[in-house]
Amino acid sequence: MRRRVALAPLAAFLLVSAGCGGSPAPVQQNASGADKVTVGVIPIVDVAPIYLGKQLGYFSDAKIDLTLVQAQGGAAIVPAVVSGQEQFGFSNMTSLMLAQSKGLGLKVVAAGNSSTGKAGADFSAVVVRGDSTIKTAADLEGKTVSINTLKNIGDTTVRASVRKAGGDPDKVKFTELALPDMGPALANKRIDAAWLVEPFLTAALNSGDRAIAWNLVDTSPGLMIAAYFTSARFMTANPDLVQRFAAAVNKSLEYANSHPDEVRKILPTYTKINAETAAKLTLPAWPTQINRQSTEVLAQLAVDDGLMATKPDLNTLLP
Amino acid sequence: MRVLRGLPGWALGLVGLAGLAALLEVVPRSGLVQAKYLPPFSTLVRALGQQVGTRGFWSALGHTLLAWAIGLAIAVAAGAAVGLLLGSVRFLHAATASTVEFLRPIPSVALIPLAVLLYNVRIQSTLLLVVYASFWQVLLQVLAGVSDVDPVARQTARSYRLGPWARLRYLVWPTALPYLLTGIRLAAAVALILAVTAELVIGSPGLGHEIALAQSSGESAVPVLYALVLVTGLVGVAVNAVFRVGERALLPWHPSMRAPV
Amino acid sequence: MRVLRRALALLGLPVLLLATWWAASAQSTNVYYPPLRTILRTFRHVWFSDRLRNDVLPSVLRLLGGYALAAVLGIAIGVLIGESRTVRGVVEPVLEFLRAIPPPVLVPVLILLAGIGDTMKVLVITSGCIWPVLLNTAAGVRATDQVLADTAECYRVRGPARLRYLVLPAASPQIMTGLRQALSIGIILMVISELFAANNGLGYAVVQFQRGFDIPEMWSGIFMLGLLGLALAGLFALAERWILGWYHGQRRASRSR
Numbered sequence: 139m140r141r142r143v144a145l146a147p148l149a150a151f152l153l154v155s156a157g158c159g160g161s162p163a164p165v166q167q168n169a170s171g172a173d174k175v176t177v178g179v180i181p182i183v184d185v186a187p188i189y190l191g192k193q194l195g196y197f198s199d200a201k202i203d204l205t206l207v208q209a210q211g212g213a214a215i216v217p218a219v220v221s222g223q224e225q226f227g228f229s230n231m232t233s234l235m236l237a238q239s240k241g242l243g244l245k246v247v248a249a250g251n252s253s254t255g256k257a258g259a260d261f262s263a264v265v266v267r268g269d270s271t272i273k274t275a276a277d278l279e280g281k282t283v284s285i286n287t288l289k290n291i292g293d294t295t296v297r298a299s300v301r302k303a304g305g306d307p308d309k310v311k312f313t314e315l316a317l318p319d320m321g322p323a324l325a326n327k328r329i330d331a332a333w334l335v336e337p338f339l340t341a342a343l344n345s346g347d348r349a350i351a352w353n354l355v356d357t358s359p360g361l362m363i364a365a366y367f368t369s370a371r372f373m374t375a376n377p378d379l380v381q382r383f384a385a386a387v388n389k390s391l392e393y394a395n396s397h398p399d400e401v402r403k404i405l406p407t408y409t410k411i412n413a414e415t416a417a418k419l420t421l422p423a424w425p426t427q428i429n430r431q432s433t434e435v436l437a438q439l440a441v442d443d444g445l446m447a448t449k450p451d452l453n454t455l456l457p
Numbered sequence: 458m459r460v461l462r463g464l465p466g467w468a469l470g471l472v473g474l475a476g477l478a479a480l481l482e483v484v485p486r487s488g489l490v491q492a493k494y495l496p497p498f499s500t501l502v503r504a505l506g507q508q509v510g511t512r513g514f515w516s517a518l519g520h521t522l523l524a525w526a527i528g529l530a531i532a533v534a535a536g537a538a539v540g541l542l543l544g545s546v547r548f549l550h551a552a553t554a555s556t557v558e559f560l561r562p563i564p565s566v567a568l569i570p571l572a573v574l575l576y577n578v579r580i581q582s583t584l585l586l587v588v589y590a591s592f593w594q595v596l597l598q599v600l601a602g603v604s605d606v607d608p609v610a611r612q613t614a615r616s617y618r619l620g621p622w623a624r625l626r627y628l629v630w631p632t633a634l635p636y637l638l639t640g641i642r643l644a645a646a647v648a649l650i651l652a653v654t655a656e657l658v659i660g661s662p663g664l665g666h667e668i669a670l671a672q673s674s675g676e677s678a679v680p681v682l683y684a685l686v687l688v689t690g691l692v693g694v695a696v697n698a699v700f701r702v703g704e705r706a707l708l709p710w711h712p713s714m715r716a717p718v
Numbered sequence: 719m720r721v722l723r724r725a726l727a728l729l730g731l732p733v734l735l736l737a738t739w740w741a742a743s744a745q746s747t748n749v750y751y752p753p754l755r756t757i758l759r760t761f762r763h764v765w766f767s768d769r770l771r772n773d774v775l776p777s778v779l780r781l782l783g784g785y786a787l788a789a790v791l792g793i794a795i796g797v798l799i800g801e802s803r804t805v806r807g808v809v810e811p812v813l814e815f816l817r818a819i820p821p822p823v824l825v826p827v828l829i830l831l832a833g834i835g836d837t838m839k840v841l842v843i844t845s846g847c848i849w850p851v852l853l854n855t856a857a858g859v860r861a862t863d864q865v866l867a868d869t870a871e872c873y874r875v876r877g878p879a880r881l882r883y884l885v886l887p888a889a890s891p892q893i894m895t896g897l898r899q900a901l902s903i904g905i906i907l908m909v910i911s912e913l914f915a916a917n918n919g920l921g922y923a924v925v926q927f928q929r930g931f932d933i934p935e936m937w938s939g940i941f942m943l944g945l946l947g948l949a950l951a952g953l954f955a956l957a958e959r960w961i962l963g964w965y966h967g968q969r970r971a972s973r974s975r
Contacts, residue, residue: 176577181670207578209660210669213929217750223577233929240931284915289930313834315915318672318679319826322494323915328833337675410667410674410681445930469807477812490830551727558951559732559944561902593902601895608969639857643850643899646817654820668823686823693818694811 165225165376172203173379177366178215178227181208181409183261183336184251184364185228186401187424189408191390200382208408211287216242219369226383230364231436232291235450243370246456247380248387250364251422252429253354261422262335263349264296265342267324272331275351276305281330284315284323291363292333294439295353302356307443321345336419337411344418357439362429363422370454388426395424428456467698474694496680501687504680513667518688521652521663524580525696528587529648533641535588536595540637543596544603545629557596565590565651572659583655583663590651591644598640602633635708642700649696653689664689752934761938769923774942777920780836781908784843788900792848793893796855797885806856817849821907825914834915842911847900854896858889891965894958901954905947920946 166174175197179185188206191197197204209215212229216237219227228250237244254260264283266272272281278300285292297307315323320332321342333353334342343349354361366387373380394401398421405416433452440446464472482498484490496504508514543550565586572582606628614628656665664685671682740754765774799806824845825838832838862885870884886893909921916922924939959966 180673182673207660208666208670209578210658214659216931218577220750236929237931240933242931287929289926313915313917315829315834316672316826318675319829319914321676322491322826322830323834325491325494326830326833328829337677341676410671410678412674412677415675415677464807466803466807469804470811473808473810473812474815476808477815494830495827548727551724552731555728555948556731556735559948561947561951565906594899597895597899605891635861639853643853646814646849649818650820653818654822657820657822665820672826686819689820689823690815690818694814696818697810697814 165379168203172198172201174203174205175226175379175383176205176207176224178207178209178218178224180211180215180228183405183409183411183419184422186404186421187251187390187394188228188366188387190394190397190400190404191386193404194390194393196386196389196393197383200386202379202383202386206408216244219244219367219372222369222372225372225379226366226368228364228366230291231362231433232294232440232445234365234367234455235433235437235440235452236290236445238455239446239448239450244367244455245370245373246365246367246428247373247384248366249362249391249424249426249428250366251424252363252432253361254420254423255355255360257352257355258349259420260352260355261339261420262333262352262354263339264299264331264351264353265324265334265339265347265349266331267327268346268348270330270348272350274305275299275303275353275356277350278331279305279309280311282311282313283331283333284313284320284329285333286315286317286320286335288312288314289445291436294436294443294445295357295361296333296351297443298439299351299353299356303351336421337415340415340419358429358432358435360423360425360429361432361436362425365428391424391426430456470694470698493676493679496683500680501684505684505687508681508684517662517664517667518692520580520661521649521656521665522692524583524587524655524661524663525645525648525652528584528652529591529641529645531584532588532591532644532648533595536592536640536644537599537637539592540596540599541603541625541629541633544600544633545625550600561593572655578659578661580661582659583652583661586655587648587651591648594644594647595637595640598636598643599633602636602640603629605636606632638700638704638707642697642704645696645700646693649689649693664692750933752937756934757937757941760934761941764935764938765942773918773923774920774946776836776918777908777912778946780839780911780919781843781904784840784907784911785847785900785904787840788844788847788904789851789897791844792851792896792900793855795848796852796893796896797859797881797889799852800856800859800889801885813849813852816845821846821910822913825911829915838915839908839911843904843907846907847904850899850903851893851896854892854899855889858892858896859885861892862888887964890962894962898951898954898958901950902947905943905950909943 168174177188179188185206188204192204192206207224209218212227212233215224215227215229216233218224220242226247230250234244234246253262264275264278272278275296278296283293283296285296293312296312297310300307300310313329315329315332317335317338320329320334321338323329324332324342324347331350332342339349354363366384368380401421402416403413405411406413411419430452433456437446437449437452441449478498481501485492485495485497492500543553572585576582576585610628610632614624619627652663653665653668655661656663657669658665660666660669668682668685668689671678671685736754743751743753744755746753795809799809821842825842828838828841828845832841866884866888870880875883908919909924912919912921913925920939920942924936924943927933927936927939
C-alpha cells in the first residue's frame with residue numbers, strides 16, 4: 139500500500155520498562171455520551187469514504203465521536219493501535235498479515251478499499267517512459283522497478299504480474315523510492331519502471347508515460363488492498379463498539395462507491411490534491427464485502443516471495 | 458568585492474539570499490532540473506502568497522515554532538546543568554563518558570516509535586525528539602567549555618581561596634559561556650530541523666506535516682511543497698540571526714566579537 | 719591499578735544500565751519491547767554473518783566518504799568565513815537557510831541532482847556533517863589570539879604559510895570539537911540516507927526489520943548502531959590525542975607550573 143517511507147524506529151531507550159503499552163485504556167465518552175474513537179489513517183485517496191462518512195454524520199448517528207488522525211504510514215499506525223493510543227487503524231493487507239504472523243494480535247473489522255478490477259482503469263499500475271522498449275510485464279526482467287515499500291504488497295503483486303505475463307520475477311530488480319520521487323527518477327532514466335498509485339498515476343499518464351501492467355488486477359479479481367483493523371484485545375473488551383464502528387464504515391463505503399463526485403469533492407479537504415486533479419484521477423472501488431479470496435492469494439504470494447515463513451491464520455485475522 | 462566591504466551585516470546577508478533566489482530561479486528554467494519537479498523561485502513565491510492567506514498555514518507555523526521554543530528551552534536548561542555538573546566533577550565525567558558516546562549517535566528519529574507509543578501525534582512527540590537531539594548539542598559544547606578553563610586562572614582562583622560557587626561564577630561560567638552560546642545556536646538549528654522532521658514523519662501538527670501532505674498529493678502540490686520548504690529555510694535564517702544578535706549582546710568582551718583594531 | 723580504574727569508569731555505568739534493562743524486561747510480553755535476552759541472542763545470529771560484509775561495510779564506507787568530504791569542505795569554507803567579515807555576511811544566511819531544510823525534504827532534490835545511487839547517499843551525509851565542522855571552524859578562526867595575529871603580520875607571514883602556522887593551529891581545538899559532533903550527525907544521516915532508494919546498508923536493514931515487524935532484529939540493529947558510534951568515537955579520540963598533542967601538552971604544562 140502507499141506509505142511514506144517511515145523513518146526507522148531505532149530507539150535505544152535503556153530505561154523504559156517493559157510496561158510500556160499495557161492493556162488498552164477504557165473507551166472514554168464525550169459530553170453527549172458518544173464513544174470517543176480515534177482512527178489512524180494515511181492521507182490518501184483510499185480513506186476518502188471515512189472522511190465522507192464522518193461529514194455525513196454516520197458515525198455520530200452510531201454514537202461514535204470520531205477523530206481521524208493522519209499518520210505517514212502503516213508503520214506508525216500499527217504500534218498506535220497495538221498500544222491503545224488509537225482504537226482503529228487503516229493498513230494494507232500484506233502488512234496486517236505480516237504483523238499477525240509476528241504475533242501482534244490484530245483483527246480486521248471492515249474492508250478498506252479494493253482494485254477496480256479493470257485493466258486500463260485502475261488506481262495503480264506499473265508505468266514506463268513513453269519511449270521505453272518495455273511492452274509487457276515480462277520485459278521487466280533485468281530492469282529496475284521502483285516500489286514505495288519493499289517486501290510488501292507492491293513488489294509481491296508486481297511479481298505476480300510478471301509471472302502472469304510469462305516472465306521470471308526473480309530477474310526483476312526492485313528498488314524503494316517514495317512515490318513523489320518516482321516521476322523524476324523515471325524521467326531521468328534512473329529507473330526503468332515505477333509502480334505508481336493515484337494521484338501520481340494520472341499525472342504520469344498525462345505526461346506521456348505508459349502503463350504496461352495493472353498488477354492489482356493481475357493478482358486477483360477485485361483485490362482488497364487495505365482494511366480497517368483493531369487489536370484483538372480491544373475487540374474482546376468492546377465488541378458492541380467495534381460492531382457499530384464497522385457498520386458505520388460500511389455505510390460510508392457504500393455511499394462513497396455510489397457517489398464518486400462527492401468523493402472527489404472531499405479529497406482536497408484532507409489532502410493537498412487540488413480540485414482539478416481530484417476530478418481526473420481514477421478512484422478505487424469500495425465494496426463492503428471483505429474479500430477473503432484475494433487475501434488468501436496475497437498470503438500465498440507473501441509466503442512464495444519469502445516475506446513470511448508460513449501462511450498466516452486468516453481465521454483469526456479476518457472476521 | 459570592494460563594493461560589498463562597506464555594507465552593514467544585514468545588507469550582506471540580503472545579497473547572499475538574493476543570490477540564492479536567483480540561482481533557484483535560473484536552474485529550473487534552464488532545464489538542469491525539470492521545472493515541474495523543482496519549480497522556479499517566482500512560482501514558489503506565488504504559491505507561498507496563496508498559502509499565507511490560509512489559516513492552516515499560520516496554525517502550522519505556530520505549532521512548529523511552539524515545539525521548537527519549548528524543546529530548545531528544556532534542552533538548554535538540561536544540557537547546561539548536566540554539562541556543568543559532569544565537567545566539574547571528574548569522576549562523573551569519566552563514568553558517564555562511554556554511555557554518552559554510545560547514546561549520542563543513536564538518531565533521535567529512532568525515538569519515533571516510542572514517541573508515537575507515548576504521545577501519538579500530539580505535540581509532545583515532537584518535543585521528545587527535539588529535546589533529545591538538542592540536548593546533546595548543548596552538552597558537548599558545555600563540556601568543552603568547562604574543560605577549557607585557563608589553568609593559570611584556575612590556580613589564581615585557588616590561591617585566592619575562592620569557594621565553589623565563586624569559582625563557578627567568576628571562572629567556569631565566563632569560560633563556558635561562549636561555548637554555551639555556540640551550543641545554543643547549534644541546538645536552535647538542530648531543534649528546528651528535528652521539529653520539522655518529527656512533524657514530517659510522525660504527523661504531529663506543524664510545517665512538517667503540511668510538507669508531508671503536499672508530498673503525497675501529487676504534482677499539483679509541488680509548488681506548495683517547496684513554498685513550505687522556503688518558509689522552513691527562512692525560519693532557520695531568522696533563528697540564526699536572532700541568536701547571533703543575542704551572542705553579540707552577551708559577549709562583547711570575547712575576541713571573536715571584537716573587530717581588529 | 720590505574721588500568722582497572724579506567725576500565726571501571728568506562729564500563730561501570732553501561733553495565734549497570736544493561737543489568738537494569740535485563741531485569742526490567744525479562745518478563746516482557748510486549749511485542750515492541752522484547753526481553754533483553756532475546757535481543758542479544760538475535761544480535762549474534764543476525765550480525766555475525768554475511769550481513770557484516772553486505773550491510774555494515776557499505777554503510778560505513780559511505781559514512782566515511784561523506785564525513786571526509788564534509789571535513790574538507792567544512793574546514794575550507796569555515797576558514798574563508800572566519801577570515802573575512804564580508805564573506806561571512808554574505809554566505810551565512812544562505813548556509814542557515816540550507817541547514818534548516820530537513821534531510822527528508824532535501825533528499826528528493828538530491829535525487830534529482832545526483833540520482834539514486836551511492837553518490838546521493840554520500841551527499842546526504844555530507845550535507846548534514848558539514849555544519850558543525852563549518853561553524854566551529856569559523857568560530858575558531860575568529861577567536862585567533864590577537865597578539866599572535868599581529869606578530870604574524872609584523873613578520874609578514876601571509877597566504878598559505880599564515881594558514882598553516884597561524885590560522886589552522888589556533889582554530890584546531892574548536893575544529894576538532896566540530897569534527898567530533900559531525901561524526902555522530904554522520905551516523906544519523908547514514909541511516910536517513912538509506913531510507914530512500916537503498917538496497918543495502920545498516921540503516922536499510924533496521925528499517926526493513928521494522929516494516930516486517932521483526933522487532934528483536936530491529937533492536938539488535940539499533941545496538942549495532944550504538945556500537946558503531948562507540949567504535950568511531952574511540953578511534954576519533956585516539957586521532958584527536960595525536961593531532962592536538964601540542965595543545966593538551968601545553969595546557970598540562972601550564973597547569974603543573
